Amino acid sequence: MQIIEHRLHHDDGSPYSFVETPNKSGRMNPQYVVMHYTAGPSAQQAINWLGNSRAKASAHVVIGRDGEITQMVDFNTVAWHAGRSNWQGIRGLNHHSVGIELSNAGPLMRSGDEWVSWFGQQYASNEVVEAVHKNQTQMRGWHLYTPKQLYAALDLSALLIEHYGLKDVLGHDDIAPTRKTDPGPAFPMDSFRAHLFGRPDIIEDEEVFETTARLHIRSGAGSQYRPLKGSPLPANTRLSIIAEQGSWRQVEVLDEVNGLMDLEGWVHGRYIRLVS
Numbered sequence: 001m002q003i004i005e006h007r008l009h010h011d012d013g014s015p016y017s018f019v020e021t022p023n024k025s026g027r028m029n030p031q032y033v034v035m036h037y038t039a040g041p042s043a044q045q046a047i048n049w050l051g052n053s054r055a056k057a058s059a060h061v062v063i064g065r066d067g068e069i070t071q072m073v074d075f076n077t078v079a080w081h082a083g084r085s086n087w088q089g090i091r092g093l094n095h096h097s098v099g100i101e102l103s104n105a106g107p108l109m110r111s112g113d114e115w116v117s118w119f120g121q122q123y124a125s126n127e128v129v130e131a132v133h134k135n136q137t138q139m140r141g142w143h144l145y146t147p148k149q150l151y152a153a154l155d156l157s158a159l160l161i162e163h164y165g166l167k168d169v170l171g172h173d174d175i176a177p178t179r180k181t182d183p184g185p186a187f188p189m190d191s192f193r194a195h196l197f198g199r200p201d202i203i204e205d206e207e208v209f210e211t212t213a214r215l216h217i218r219s220g221a222g223s224q225y226r227p228l229k230g231s232p233l234p235a236n237t238r239l240s241i242i243a244e245q246g247s248w249r250q251v252e253v254l255d256e257v258n259g260l261m262d263l264e265g266w267v268h269g270r271y272i273r274l275v276s
């Protein structure tokens with residue numbers, strides 16, 4: 001695929017399908033990709049809704065479960081996908097990001113052997129992952145993305161990063177963590193970013209990390225686990241990594257912290273960085 005005048009085209013020069021929406025505003029220079037799920041039954045339903053002025057919402061593209069991409073807003077034009085949001089001091093990510101909607105039912109409730117969405121559709125257990133959202137504490141069911149859909153999103157993200165020099169790929173749940181849960185735990189954000197930015201997903205034992213902010217160290221891999229005695233760790237506390245689970249890292253604290261030595265527990269991997 002390629003981008004010509006801010007629209008997606010196939011390698012042979014033919015355009016991807018484009019469905020106009022009135023839900024857009026001025027020009028922008030994108031710096032990020034923001035991933036979303038549609039929380040709906042199909043890509044077509046999402047496209048119909050986002051193309052309707054009553055929705056007061058839109059995205060640059062919608063990716064179906066078959067991997068088919070439909071564009072709705074030019075990549076240099078503001079789409080309305082992020083809402084109240086902020087990331088590293090930037091407020092209102094609509095003005096700074098390309099929004100990608102992935103057709104997905106979102107969080108699901110158990111119903112006997114099956115799972116059911118908020119709109120009443122049932123899903124078999126092989127279409128669902130049970131997980132605790134990184135911003136929540138309760139286990140829930142989450143509709144899985146399809147491999148075709150994830151590969152399409154990966155290809156498109158790589159192209160956008162190259163074409164616009166984007167800085168990062170984020171989730172709506174990263175930039176609006178108190179309001180939003182999409183794309184949620186079923187989206188493989190860590191490996192996605194590792195593919196796109198070459199960030200290491202295998203970490204060697206000898207490497208020393210440090211905390212980038214005051215950071216809770218917990219008894220398990222999730223925010224539902226209690227902080228350990230000695231928590232929170234101050235910024236710039238040195239750590240070594242023992243194990244990984246999702247975005248969580250089991251660490252050994254190398255410094256004496258709050259009067260305690262040999263502290264060992266789990267921290268969120270986003271708030272540590274490699275120092276050697």
Ligand SMILES: [Zn+2]
Pocket residue numbers: 035036037081172180182
């Ligand atoms: Zn969203």
